[in-house]
Amino acid sequence: MKHGNKLGINSRLIHAGEFENPLGSATVPIYQTSTFIFENADHGAKCFSGEDDGYIYTRIGNPTIHALETLVADLESGTDGIATSSGMAAVNTIYMALLSRGDHMISSAAVYGPSRVVMEQHWSRFGVESTYVNTASLDEIKAAIKPNTKMLYVETPANPTMDITDLRACAELAHANNMVLVVDNTFCSPYLQRPLEMGADVVFHSMTKFLNGHADIVAGIILTRDKSLGARLRSMMVTLGCNMDPHQAYMVIRGIKTLGIRIERSQLSAAKVAVYLENHPKVAWVRYPGLPSHPQHELASKQMSGYGSMISFELKGGFEAGKILMDNVKLAILAVSLGGVETLIQHPASMTHSKVSAEAKKKAGITDGLVRYSVGIEDVDDLISDLEQGLALV
Ligand code: LCS
Numbered sequence: 001m002k003h004g005n006k007l008g009i010n011s012r013l014i015h016a017g018e019f020e021n022p023l024g025s026a027t028v029p030i031y032q033t034s035t036f037i038f039e040n041a042d043h044g045a046k047c048f049s050g051e052d053d054g055y056i057y058t059r060i061g062n063p064t065i066h067a068l069e070t071l072v073a074d075l076e077s078g079t080d081g082i083a084t085s086s087g088m089a090a091v092n093t094i095y096m097a098l099l100s101r102g103d104h105m106i107s108s109a110a111v112y113g114p115s116r117v118v119m120e121q122h123w124s125r126f127g128v129e130s131t132y133v134n135t136a137s138l139d140e141i142k143a144a145i146k147p148n149t150k151m152l153y154v155e156t157p158a159n160p161t162m163d164i165t166d167l168r169a170c171a172e173l174a175h176a177n178n179m180v181l182v183v184d185n186t187f188c189s190p191y192l193q194r195p196l197e198m199g200a201d202v203v204f205h206s207m208t209k210f211l212n213g214h215a216d217i218v219a220g221i222i223l224t225r226d227k228s229l230g231a232r233l234r235s236m237m238v239t240l241g242c243n244m245d246p247h248q249a250y251m252v253i254r255g256i257k258t259l260g261i262r263i264e265r266s267q268l269s270a271a272k273v274a275v276y277l278e279n280h281p282k283v284a285w286v287r288y289p290g291l292p293s294h295p296q297h298e299l300a301s302k303q304m305s306g307y308g309s310m311i312s313f314e315l316k317g318g319f320e321a322g323k324i325l326m327d328n329v330k331l332a333i334l335a336v337s338l339g340g341v342e343t344l345i346q347h348p349a350s351m352t353h354s355k356v357s358a359e360a361k362k363k364a365g366i367t368d369g370l371v372r373y374s375v376g377i378e379d380v381d382d383l384i385s386d387l388e389q390g391l392a393l394v
Contacts, residue, residue, distance in 0.1 A: 009075065009191060010260040017071030017253070019063055028067040030250045034058050060238050064246040068253050069221065072211070075190035075256075077197050078223035080230025082237050083249060087186065087206025089242035090220035091115045094182055094202060097236035098151055101127035105151035106144045108135040108165060109364035110158035111184065112206075113353035116360070132360065135165040136296060138173060145177050155184040156193075157300070159338075160348040160372040161365045162287040162312050164296035167303055171199025180229075186210070186339070191263050193304045196225045202233070209339030212255040213262050219244060219252050262341060262377055266309035269380035273373070276384050277313050282321065282391050284369070286313040309375040310338060318369035321394045322347060325371065328393050331378060331386040338374035343383055345373050 007015065019028050036055040038044035046052035055061055069081030084090045095118075099105060107116065109132040119130045133140040135154045152174045156165040167183065174181040182202045183195040189210035195203045205211055207219040222237070224230045237243060267290075274288035286293070289300035290307030300307060315321035325345075326334050332343040336352050346352065349368045353361060361367075375383065 012071075012074055013191075013259050014257050016074040017067045017069075019067035028064055028250060028253050030246050031058075031063045032246050033062075058246065059241055059243045062246050062249070064253075065244050065249040068244070068249040068256075071253060071256060072190070072205070072207075072221050073223055075194075076185075076203055076223040077194050078203070078225050078230075079227055080224050080234070082222040082230065082234045083207075083244040084220035084222065084237055085242045085244055085248075086218045087112075087204070087208055087220040088114055088118070089237075089240075090204040090206070090222045091184075092118060093233060093237045093240060093242060094204060094222060095119065095123055095128070096240065097233050098180055098182075098202075099123070099128045102148060103150040104129040104131070104146050104148045105153055106131050106133060106135075106141055106149060106179075107153040108155050108158055108163070109133055109360065110161040110163055110366060111153070111155040112159045112186075113348075113356045115153075115155070115184065117355045132364070134163065134364075135170065136163045138166070138169055141170070141173060145179075149177065149179055151182055152179045153182045153184075155187070156303075157187045157289055157308065157310065159187060159310075160312050160353065160370060162289060162294070162310065163365070164289060164294075164300045164303075166299055167193075167195050167198040167200060171201075174201075175199070187310055188304060188308055189259060189263065189339075191259050192267075192306045192308055196223060198303060201226065201229060207252050208337060210263065211259060211339075212252045213259065213340055214251075214255055215337060215340035215342060217248055217251045217255070219248050263306065263309070265377045266341075266375045267306050269377070269383060270309040270311055270375040271307065272380050273375055273383055273387070274311050276387065277311065280391060282315055282317065282394050284314045284316045286311065288312075311373045311375065312370055313373070314367060314369040314371065315391075315394060317394055319347075319349070322369050322371045324394045325387075325390045328390040329386050330389070331382055332373065338372070340374070341377045343374060343376040343378055345371065348372055 047054045073081035131144040180201040183200045278286045332345045
């Protein structure tokens with residue numbers, strides 16, 4: 001990084017990240033290779049021993065992927081970035097690297113469905129215990145701590161309830177109790193929230209969402225601010241083989257360049273859509289961190305630099321009414337995922353969170369009627385007209 005950390009975030013989105021550039025290319029080249037040539041046998045041995053930092057094999061490291069890893073590490077104020085094939089690959093790399101048989105983790109009850117389901121259904125088979133609480137309440141977290149608790153895992157804002165967890169307070173609590181704080185920062189991206197700066201030990205993203213931003217790539221990344229923790233996580237990713245592909249890395253680097261302008265535009269529209277929905281007579285409630293009615297609006301204002309573009313709401317007619325709306329919007333796309341330039345609408349209870357048990361969904365506040373809306377960068381008047389015509393049919 002030739003400019004250091006002094007540049008503003010919009011400049012760093014475009015110029016941060018390290019890559020070797022012998023030909024002076026203006027963008028990061030795609031090193032589409034599985035393996036790298038050694039100068040001689042001694043050089044090969046030195047690359048493997050770590051004496052030489054030359055590239056060996058793309059699962060272990062690749063210049064295009066390295067450019068992305070150093071770029072996102074810079075944006076998140078981390079020392080290490082470890083790119084993964086998907087957000088779920090990042091989740092499982094973290095669980096496997098940092099939890100062992102007999103360990104216990106505490107997680108936000110409202111998290112992306114599979115992040116919870118993989119722990120409850122699979123990591124439990126290897127002797128890892130987990131408890132799910134409302135991490136917006138420090139008392140609930142404290143009550144769940146056991147002698148073998150090693151990890152506090154939070155998603156904020158949470159998918160899909162938009163609950164906000166106090167990251168600074170969680171970091172303090174985790175460190176006082178010998179736990180690592182892991183934060184899923186997917187809903188914010190480093191543009192709006194940087195958990196490592198607030199004391200988190202590990203941050204990760206589904207880069208499928210805001211960072212890439214164009215609904216054409218599935219990708220993940222893990223960030224830390226501790227070199228030895230970074231080395232443990234990298235070694236696990238390499239061993240599991242859930243590395244990114246160089247072309248995928250190139251696409252995400254390309255998407256990140258416009259992260260700032262995409263977020264600024266979509267969150268401006270989200271604020272207007274949230275107010276429109278809150279004032280609509282057929283809407284029961286709206287959860288958007290920027291609305292004063294959000295229970296943690298003040299906390300959101302303290303730890304996020306903007307309120308993002310994710311909205312959850314429920315219609316007075318519950319699930320049946322939500323279904324009519326989802327089937328009748330014409331501009332918003334009925335699809336899972338989020339954080340892209342296109343507006344998406346989906347039903348968490350039957351889609352993204354369908355594998356979470358009914359009881360767990362209830363406890364986490366994922367009601368049957370909850371509709372999730374990811375605001376893109378279309379004209380906001382068109383989005384509101386689209387909702388208006390859909391709501392008229394409810
Ligand atoms: N964390 C969060 C907060 C997510 O929203 C997702 C995916 C993941 C992790 C997993 O990332 P992936 O492997 O898909 O890259 N969320 C999705 C969603 O809400 N709809 O479809 C996928």
